[in-house]
Amino acid sequence: MTHDPDIPSADTGLRQRKKDQTRQALLDCAARLFRERGFADTTVADIAACANVSTRTLFRYFETKEDLLLPDVEDLFAAVETALVAQPHDQPPMQAVCRAVLEGMLPFATSGLAGALSRPLAGTETLIAARMSQAFVAFEERLTRLVAQRLPQNVGDADLHAALIAGTALAAVRAAMRTSRARRAADPQSEAAGLLPQALRLIQEAGIPCS
Incomplete structure (x- = not known):
């Protein structure tokens, strides 16, 4: 009996789990070694050895050592894109994008990304x-294309409209994250809320039309 290539096999699932485990091991090792030795004094070979893989294997998962600092960025952007696709098409585009950004960011409230942004390693x-x-910048271009698909066909200067909406939403997110980080720096004992939930509240306080 032949196997349908469109249906994942048990071997395919096992390979994917092993890949996920290897990636997570590399992230865990990098985080620990960065804390213990500092970013500059931790080599790619150190991280690979800690995870019991070769440096060649490490580079199949991460192009550079710096990529291990912010491992969640691509996943966060993918979550925002998924959330945007799920928004009702009769929503005003700005509202849809803003809600997608908020929904996409929320699962990352306690992630490595939040930790890196709120308490970065010395020197990084x-x-x-x-x-x-x-x-x-790269994601703004991707988001602009998605926004353009949501605009009514009779909108003039659709490319400009899409770029302004995407840019405004992401600028709000970045501003809120910078403010949250500054507040955390001014009050290191403030541990009541994670960085991203704090950023979400600030975005809403700033009057961005998300509701």
Whole structure:
């Protein structure tokens, strides 16, 4: 009996689980070694050895050591895209995008991304800020294309409308995250709320039309 290629086999599922386990092991090792030795003094070889894999294997999961600092960024953006697709099509585009951003961010409230942004490792603040800026610029282009698909066909300058909506939503998120981080820096004992839930509240307080 032949196997239908569209139906995942047990072997396919096992391989995926092993891949997920390897990726998580690399993330866990990187986080621990960065804390213990510092980012600059931790090598790719150190991380690979900790996870019992080769450096070649590590590079199949992460292109650079810096990618291990913010491992959740792509997953967060994917969650936002999924949330946007799920929004009712009769919603105003700005409202739909804002809600998608809020819903997509919420599961990451206690993630490695939140930790990196709220309490970055010594010496990595500039690097984290630069990589986040690059990531947001790239995602803004992806989000703009999705927004354009939601606009009425008779909207003039649709490309500009889509770019403004996507840019406004992401700018609100970045501003709220920066503010949350500044507040945490001013009051290190503030542990009542995670960074991203705090950011979500600030976005709503800023009057962004999410409701």
